[in-house]
Amino acid sequence: MREKRLTVFSPFRGREIGGDETSALLPKVNPPHLFCPSNVQGLSPNPTGEEEMGWPRKQARHWHPLQTAYHSLDSFSSCVKYLSFFWNLVFFVAGLLILAIGIWGLFHKESLASERITYLGSDPMLFFVLAGLVASTMSLLGCLGALFENTCFLKLLCGGIITFMIMEVLGAIIFFSLRHQIKASLQDSLTAAVLRYQDDADLQFIMNEIQAGLQCCGVESYQDWKTNLYFNCSSPGVQACGVPSSCCLDPLENGTILNSQCGFGTLGLEEFAAQSIIYLGGCVPQLSRWLDDHTGAISSYFVFLIVIEIGSLLLATKLQADFAFAKTRC
Structure with a gap:
């Protein structure tokens, strides 16, 4: 056949x-x-x-x-990929820590309680929450984009970084241009904090932190506390002729527990006697001197932040180019 x-x-x-x-x-x-x-x-x-x-x-x-269905990278591009992953991982952890501090502050001061939720917008801890949330979210996009070679996540990261850099530069320009108006606004805010010191827990917290940090008392001098209803010498309360404990030179008085009454009666003393117990200078002059003395350090921190953002931007851009080039070889 x-x-x-x-x-x-x-x-x-x-x-x-x-x-x-x-x-x-x-x-x-x-x-x-x-x-x-x-x-x-x-x-x-x-x-x-x-x-x-x-x-x-x-x-x-x-x-x-x-x-x-997957494309490969050369050795240098692989190094850039994992460097970008760990770079963003560090700032992701830092963002989570800042977020945790902000949430802890809100719960500690009971700012999320129903009777105080209307004042949440003025709580300084809200800044930590927002900053930590933004930092951790952007860093997570960078981690996922580098690890899974997702160009969409990397583009979102680049867009966010560019937006923040523009906002920071504009903020620095506005602050320098309106520094005198900002100083006057700060003085008015501190004056309001002195008047309402016992009425608002947030203002009390901010004022205590400023006075303890800058080692100052009052707005222009320690005598500004006489305008407060409770610290005025004509007040019948125990706080009469006194200042907050954050004005004291040694609020612990060589102990471990804060003495909240260390500043009581100091407004009725002579300056020579009062200067051994409390700070006499106001916070606005002290803040001006502090800014003048630390201008170089503040500029260095600002430049360091910009360098970090530029580094993240360059890594994300390089990865996008490497991924695109690797796909063209397939």
């Missing part, structure tokens, strides 16, 4: 191959442009002999589309 022949055309070589009709057909292979050859292990770039069909028969039956 005459043997029948089956003609097969190779999709890669375009040549005719003969074989028995009963022989096994060649496996169906996806078009080569759907694969990245550098990721296929054991593939010969120039098959010869029995591999003239384009793909080795033994390896073809083990291939799966998911195996070759």
